[in-house]
Amino acid sequence: MATVDDSALIWTRPEPGTRRPKFTREQIASTALAIADAEGFAAVSMRRIAHELGAGTMTLYYYVRTKDELIALMDDAIMSEALIPAEEFPTHWYDALAAVAERTWDVLMRHPWALRSLQNAPIGPNAMRHFEQSLAALADTGLAAPAKFALVTAVDDYVHGNVFRVAEFRATATPPEDRGAAEAAARFAETQYxxxxxxxxxxxxxxxxxxxxxxxLIGDTSERDRFRQGLVMLLDGMAHRMGLGLPER
Structure with missing residues (x-):
């Protein structure tokens, strides 16, 4: 009978057990994130991380066996940034879910490349804690499990979709240097109109x-304020649909 190799997941293996390990998985993940933030995910490699840490490439394989494990560590490091400290967690479901959404948006906007590059990362402990916080926000609502899941995933989909759209808009927002191309685009639009x-x-x-x-259309409204406006409309609508109370203001 075949058995599952739990060691296939990096989370199931303890950190290297030497008395004073030179590096930690957290250091490695943090270095990888810094490289990706500055130069894009394609610049991330074990060799590059080793160079930044002043280590030999093979040394890092003692801590992280594969690129897939590195991706898992990077994703979970991002999820750790999205966690709200217990003492800051709001008591009302609406405020708590909004806080989770806004913090997640802030984190993903710092690492927008992650939506594409880390989308197949396995769920790690901090990703589970993140989901746990969203469910904790709804603990006293009386909603059944399917309704809780629907509400949490609706908010999650909105957060990810908004970050993706903003990132794409930023990538195309700079007017082309070629004035001829800009004029051609204007003529095309006029023709279509x-x-x-x-x-x-x-x-x-x-x-x-x-x-x-x-x-x-946008005016002086910031990206974060536009996100917040949409989040309010989403939560207000879901509250009405599900019969949930709104916080007093």
Whole structure:
């Protein structure tokens, strides 16, 4: 009968047991995150991490066996940043779930590359603690398990989707250096508007190219405030649908 090798998951193995280990998994993960934040995930390698730590590459394999294990450590390090200290955890379900969402948004905005590059990382202990906090927010609501799961995942989907969209917008927000390309885009939009097939787009962007029309729609509202506005609408709607009370303001 085949048995499952628990050691396949890095979380099931203790840190190297020498009396004074030179490095820790936390150091390795932190270094990998710093590289990815500065240069992109593609720059992360065991050799590069070893260079930053002043170690031999093979030395690091004593702590982390594979690239997949490194990805697991990086993802769980990010999830540790998303945890709310117990003494700061709000008592009302609405405020608590909003706090989890906002903190998660802040963390992912610091590491937006992670949504793509770490999406297949296995669930680690801090990811479980993060989910536990969301469920703890709903502990006194009286909701059944399926309703709790639906509410938590709806908020989680909104957070991840918003971060992904903001990151994509940032990547394309810089006007092209080639003025000819910008003018070509404007002419294309005008041509499409003239067909009469896009009356709602034309009205929304004031007849401008979408890239040029966004500032008028967004105004001076920050990315975080726009996220918060959408979160409030989501939570208010879910509260109404599920019969949950709102906090007193």
């Amino acid at each position: 003239a067909t009469g097939e896009f009356p709602h787009l034309q009205a929304l962007f004031g007849g401008r190219v979408p890239h040029d029309g966004f500032p008028r």
